[in-house]
Amino acid sequence: VKGATLYVNLEPCCHWGKTPPCVEAILQSGIEEVVIGNIDPNPQVGGKGIQFLREHGLRVRTGVLEAEGRELNRAYFKYHEEGLPFVTLKYAQSLDGRIATSTGDSRWISSERARRFAHRLRAVHDAVLVGIGTVLADDPQLTVRMIKGRNPLRVIIDSHLRIPQEAKVLQGDAPTLIATASVAPKEKAQALRQMGIEVVEVGGERVELSRLLKELASRGVLSLLVEGGQGVITSFLREGLADELVVIVAPLLIGRGVEAIGDLGVRTLREAKTLRGVKLRRIGQDWVLEAKLR
Ligand SMILES: NC(=O)c1ccc[n+]([C@@H]2O[C@H](COP(=O)([O-])OP(=O)(O)OC[C@H]3O[C@@H](n4cnc5c(N)ncnc54)[C@H](OP(=O)(O)O)[C@@H]3O)[C@@H](O)[C@H]2O)c1
Structure with a gap:
C-alpha cells in the first residue's frame, strides 16, 4: 500500500483501546493520503489522530460524505455526544x-x-x-x-x-x-x-x-x-x-x-x-x- 490513499468513514484513532493506535499502523504502511468522513467524537481522539498524521507528513482530507458517515456510526455518535x-x-x-x-x-x-x-x-x-x-x-x-x-x-x-x-x-x-x-x-x-x-x-x-x-x-x-x-x-x-x-x-x-x-x-x-x-x-x-x- 506504499503511496496509496486510504478512505475511512471515521478518523483513525491515536490511542490504545482494544487494539493499538491505527495512526501508527498507517504511518508504517507507507500510505501517503488519508480521506476521512468524520472526526471521532470520542474525546480520547477528537482530531488528535488527524493531527498526528499531518505532523508526520501525510495529506489528510476531512468532511467527505460526512452525513453518510454519521448515519453509518449513529450509535457511536449518540453514545459519545x-x-x-x-x-x-x-x-x-x-x-x-x-x-x-x-x-x-x-x-x-x-x-x-x-x-x-x-x-x-x-x-x-x-x-x-x-x-x-x-x-x-x-x-x-x-x-x-x-x-x-x-x-x-x-x-x-x-x-x-x-x-x-x-x-x-x-x-x-x-x-x-x-x-x-x-x-x-x-x-x-x-x-x-x-x-x-x-x-x-x-x-x-x-x-x-x-x-x-x-x-x-x-x-x-x-x-x-x-x-x-x-x-x-x-x-x-x-x-x-x-x-x-x-x-x-x-x-x-x-x-x-x-x-x-x-x-x-x-x-x-x-x-x-x-x-x-x-x-x-x-x-x-x-x-x-x-x-x-x-
Ligand atoms: N409481536 C411482537 O413483536 C411482540 C413482542 C413482544 C411482546 N408482544 C406481546 O406483548 C404482550 C405483552 O405486552 P405488555 O404490555 O403486557 O408487557 P411488556 O411491555 O413486555 O411489559 C410491561 C411491564 O413492564 C413493567 N415496567 C416497568 N417499568 C416500566 C416502564 N417504565 N414502562 C413500561 N413498563 C414498565 C411493568 O410491570 P411492573 O410495574 O411490574 O414492572 C409493565 O406491566 C404479550 O401479549 C406479548 O405476546 C408482542
Whole structure:
C-alpha cells in the first residue's frame, strides 16, 4: 500500500483501546493520503489522530460524505455526544396494528424470514430489552439462534421482580440484567444474583427508563434493541427515548387484541409523532418499515 490513499468513514484513532493506535499502523504502511468522513467524537481522539498524521507528513482530507458517515456510526455518535445508547424499537404487528391476539397469542405474527431478520438485528446490538409482561406471556430466550452471531446482553424491565426463576431468559450463557425498582423484594433480588443475574435498581416505584439508559451506557452499551411488549414500547415513545422504529407488518387481520402502541397522550393530529426517513421493503410475505423518531 506504499503511496496509496486510504478512505475511512471515521478518523483513525491515536490511542490504545482494544487494539493499538491505527495512526501508527498507517504511518508504517507507507500510505501517503488519508480521506476521512468524520472526526471521532470520542474525546480520547477528537482530531488528535488527524493531527498526528499531518505532523508526520501525510495529506489528510476531512468532511467527505460526512452525513453518510454519521448515519453509518449513529450509535457511536449518540453514545459519545449524549452519553446514552442508541435505541431502536422493533416489533411485529398485524396489518391492523396488533402485536398479539386478545388471548395474548403472538407466535408467530411474522414469517420465518422476517424472524431471521430480527435475529440479525439482535446480533448487531449490544443489548436487547423486553418488559416483564412479555417474559410472562411468551417466555422468550432473547438469544441469536436463526443466524450465526453473538448474543447481546439481555435486559428485562421488572419493577417488582415478578420473573420466575425458571424463565428461559435467565438460562444459558448469554448475560442477563434485570432492571428493577426499590419496591422489589430484596430476597428475590438476592436469589437472582446467586444465579449470576445482574439486578440493578433504577427507580423507586417503577423502573425509570432514562436512568436505565444511563446505567446501560455506563456498562458500554452503545445500541439497544427494544422488542416489546406494548407497555414498554409505549413508555419509550411517550418519553421520547427511542431513536428508530423497525416495524414488521404481516398481512394478517387480528381485530380486537393487544395494540402495538398504547396511549401516547396524542389528542389532535398536530400532536401525533411524525416519522422521518421512512424506508419500506418486503421480506417474504411481510413488510418492514424503518424510520427515524428523532
Ligand atoms: N409481536 C411482537 O413483536 C411482540 C413482542 C413482544 C411482546 N408482544 C406481546 O406483548 C404482550 C405483552 O405486552 P405488555 O404490555 O403486557 O408487557 P411488556 O411491555 O413486555 O411489559 C410491561 C411491564 O413492564 C413493567 N415496567 C416497568 N417499568 C416500566 C416502564 N417504565 N414502562 C413500561 N413498563 C414498565 C411493568 O410491570 P411492573 O410495574 O411490574 O414492572 C409493565 O406491566 C404479550 O401479549 C406479548 O405476546 C408482542
